[in-house]
Amino acid sequence: MNANPLAGRHALVTGAARGIGAEIARTLAAEGATLTLLGRDLDALQRLAATLAGQGHGAAVADVADEAAVRTAFAQAAKERGPVAILVNNAGAAESAPFLKTSAALWQRMLSVNLTGTFLCTQAALPGMLDAGWGRIVNIASTAGQKGYAYVAAYTAAKHGVIGLTRALALEVARKGVTVNAVCPGYTDTDILRTSVANVVGKTGRSEADALAEFSSVNPQKRIVQPAEVADAVRWLCGEGAGAVTGQSISVSGGEVM
Structure with missing residues (x-):
């Protein structure tokens, strides 16, 4: 087996400085890819x-x-490391509020970073993939894009949008060597x-352990997913063996979504 399947x-x-994004970067680098880490820090x-x-x-x-900033960053990255062959749209944010207390500004923030950001970065990367006849786009969505959660209407709507975008673009480029998955x-x-967790503790006075247990309870495995588990799903989708997998929304959630 090729020890560096993503060499070249x-x-x-995006959103690569920490958490899931950082783990994805480490995983793809270990597979031989050359990385551009995009973020604000x-x-x-x-x-x-x-x-x-x-x-x-x-x-x-x-x-x-920021459309102009995205285009500038992608152009510079392509100049330094060649056209982007693999794009992982990981940048995101989650804010919670009851629906009637969800301001238009909060709504727009969630759409901007989670959905518009995915759209803009994909538009910047896709031409190079089409020219090369090969590309992998992986959008980090959420189980919130596959089902509903109370008190995060804006975030849930944005992530549903990411999955819709994934499906539409996958069909558009299906015969062009590019796969698009979430x-x-x-x-x-x-x-x-x-x-x-801190918000739950602050608002309810419950212990951190109790708050964490509540989040874990929706996972049939009764645990919190680890970033490395998400990164490994991304790794597989970026490889040659997943060339027939496109337009899919793969849940990494211990069976919460089936």
Whole structure:
């Protein structure tokens, strides 16, 4: 078996500084890919890039919801490392509020980073993939994109949009060597989950352990998903063996969504 199956492939991961994005970057680098880490914290991105297996990795700063910034960052990344062959749209944010207390500003923030950011980054990367006749686009959605959750209407709507975009684009490029898939984690050990736990503790006075148990309870395995488990699903989708898999929403959630 090829020890470096992604050698020669330029992979760009958004929201790469920490959590799931950082783990995806480590996993793809270990497979031989050359990474561009995109996010808003240049120092954190550069520190991570320096630790990745292989050479030639770099960092780029952009807000994924800023069209001009995205196009500039992708153009520079392509100039330095060649056209993007693998795009992982991981950047995202989750804010909660009851529906009637969800402001238009909160609604727009969730759409901007989770859905518009995915759209803009994909538009920036896709031409190079089409020219090469090969590409992998993996959108990190959520089980919230596969079912409903109370008190996160804006986030849930945005993630449903990501899955719809995944399906539509997969059909559009199905005969062009490009696959488009979504990976949908359940509650995962990330900063977003830790913030949610802290919010529950602050609002209810419950212990951190009790709050975490509530999040774990929706997973039939009764546990929190680990970032490495999400990254491994991404790794598989980026390989040659997944060439016939496109338009799918793969749930990494211990059976929460079947």
